[in-house]
Amino acid sequence: MSISSMKKLTVFAHARDADRVVRRLMRCRCVDVAPRDAESDGLAANLCEDERIEQAQKVARITEALAYLHKHCGKAPLVKMRQTVDQEAFCADGSQKEAWYAVERVEEILARLTELRGERSQAQTVLAQLAPWRGYDLPLALTGTARTRVVQGTFPPKADPDYLRDSLASDGVHCEFLGADDRAQYAVLIFHRADEDKLGLRLAELGFLRTALGGEGETPAAEIDRARRTIRWLNDEEKVLEKELAGLADKTPLVEVLADVEQTTLTAIETRERLSKTEQCVMLTGWLPATAEQKVTAALEYFDCAWEIEEPGEEDDVPILLRNNGFSSNFEWVLGMYSYPKYGTFDPTFVMSIFYFVIFGIMFADVGYGLLLVLGCFGAIKLLKPREGMKRFLSMFGYCGISSIIWGVILGSYFGDLPKMFISKMLGLNPPEKVALWFDPLEDPMTFLVLSLAVGAVHLLGGMAVQFYILCREGKPLDALMDVGSWWVLFAGIALLVVKPDIGKWVLIAGLACIILTQGRHKKGIVGRLFGGVAKLYDLVSYMSDLLSYSRILALGLAAAVIAQVINILGTLKGGTVVGYILFILVFLIGHGLNLVINVLGTFVHASRLQYIEFFNKFYVDGGRPFKPALPAETYTVEPETPGAETNQHA
């Protein structure tokens, strides 16, 4: 229910201890290490760029190997639980080496596989190139004898081989055709070396193109055999490697832990770079919650270092850590999406969480959908051990689901009008007249509108009450009375005007007078003050528009209800037959699933908006920097018996 009071930590340690001190503090999970302020301390930055780059490369390598393992080795489970691992023990007991070995092996295999695929495609090229030359029984390296030339080449596919053979024979060329396909006819020519120059033109006329076959000197048949053997070997090797890679899938959990361990080291290095240094020492400045003082002191006592823990000064940019009860803390991230409060101001999370709970419930009043939210969110938390931020995100929607159930009972909505439709259409019985405990929004929208605006009025008055409280706490009870109290008199007057006009009239006038007389008090001169007061009356318009904004509760509530109704009509079209039940189940699952998603999104956005715009503008001082302690990486692992992390949790 409040913003934690923070203390400023300054540590001087030996440079050689820097890494261990930082890691120790990270394990405490409660120190936000402030970036070095170059202007104020005049010390050098504790840069370790080479180390950081090297570590970042390690992390990148692991990420790559892990991505491969996740993608290609075995089926990934649909939902993944984090392993409970002590990262320090992991480094100490040799598992780290084993995991690194696995990563290196994956890298080697991947590299060899790439190489091997290159070699294979080379062999396949040779194969394709030599296929038409299979019948040629001279070594490829043979270019002729002392007197003759042997030349391989192609003629156009359409040329007549007999004509070519005869025509070339008359030029003193022996021509042998080896085969043809739709691209060319393959031929070998043998002629006198002396004729080579003059034959060039003649051969070109006939469309002859020389083919450079290269080769190692064997006959094409032998070369083809060799290429085939190579491909076979490579295929075998590929299979073996892939099998080994698949076998490495067993090591995936180990590599996942390694990924976290090395990421933790990277974070430690990055945190260390925020320090300042002298020749022998480093200086760390940071923030910790006052309640964690003892924990940090105990951690620092391990080292030969000096430290100081002091109250924050006026100038300091103190990070904000919110502290709320088990229910409200789940709504802190909604506040975080807007902005954190400034240090030393009021934390509205508790008040907001109650209003959020109620407003979400009315906007999305349905027992069925609420139940799904509760089961889905709390079930996921039970089964998946999500990280703290995700846990709070899910818890919030789980609690909102409870509110939906409560309001669903009051307004009689169970997957819309499902009970009524199911009883009348599928079972053919008479449905009960009234399901709702109070009223049905679709039958009686005006009552719903009044309810929405009433909730809005309470919300707005709540916001003003918070303002009243804040002003009193700041020691300005008179301001509180004048700025908030006078409006309340006015509102009371408006309300009474409806109920008891003769009293209401005077209360209203009293309220108006209070506002006109007090709201211009910061101005100079009587006229200025009166004018300021009258101008302030214009705020009445903004109160009105704030109030009307709550009619969105009605609109969103009706939207969910009407869509649910449509789904129920479609689902029960075929009545209580076998086909009817199949249709019903299909439409039910798809339709209500979709409606749930759409409306949770809409309700979440608008319930938040009512807090941000209508509620917060009455009192909120924003602009706080969230408290972000340096933490060990925990993407895949969770520390055994995590000591409650002192941190704001964002989803």
Added chain:
Amino acid sequence: MTFIDFLSTILNGQNLALLGAAIAVFVAGMGSAKGVGMVGEAAAGLLTEDPSKFGKVLILQALPGTQGIYGLITAFLIVFKIGILGNPVELTVAQGMYFIMAALPIAVVGYYSAIKQARVAVAGVNLIAKRPDEVGKAITSAALVETYAIFAVLVSLLLVLFAQVG
């Protein structure tokens, strides 16, 4: 059959009410389709750089889609009211016109607010590209535009719910 006869068979109360339902769906739907498309294009641009931001921009992309849903709801309420799915109610031409009037707020405001909201959401996508932590502000800004679509659908819904027919 003269042209006047032809017109009077077509322009009966029932058909006019259906026209109202149709206008609510297609005009608001066009706005939403255009809006969601605009945000989708901007989002795709961001996702080529950083696919991990999909969840964040998806919410922004969904926001201008609600106007189409409001149009759909209005249309369904009209259809329920005139009993097309069960026992059709006899409507006079004036009553039919009433439903067209009732559909107009969400049709017109839905169309414009979806597009304007989409423009805020596109700006929001750019905001997320540079500062992913500020997604809350991007969503809130876009949601502010929605207020007017909500007011419009509220008026449409109340008009339809309070229609005196049958």
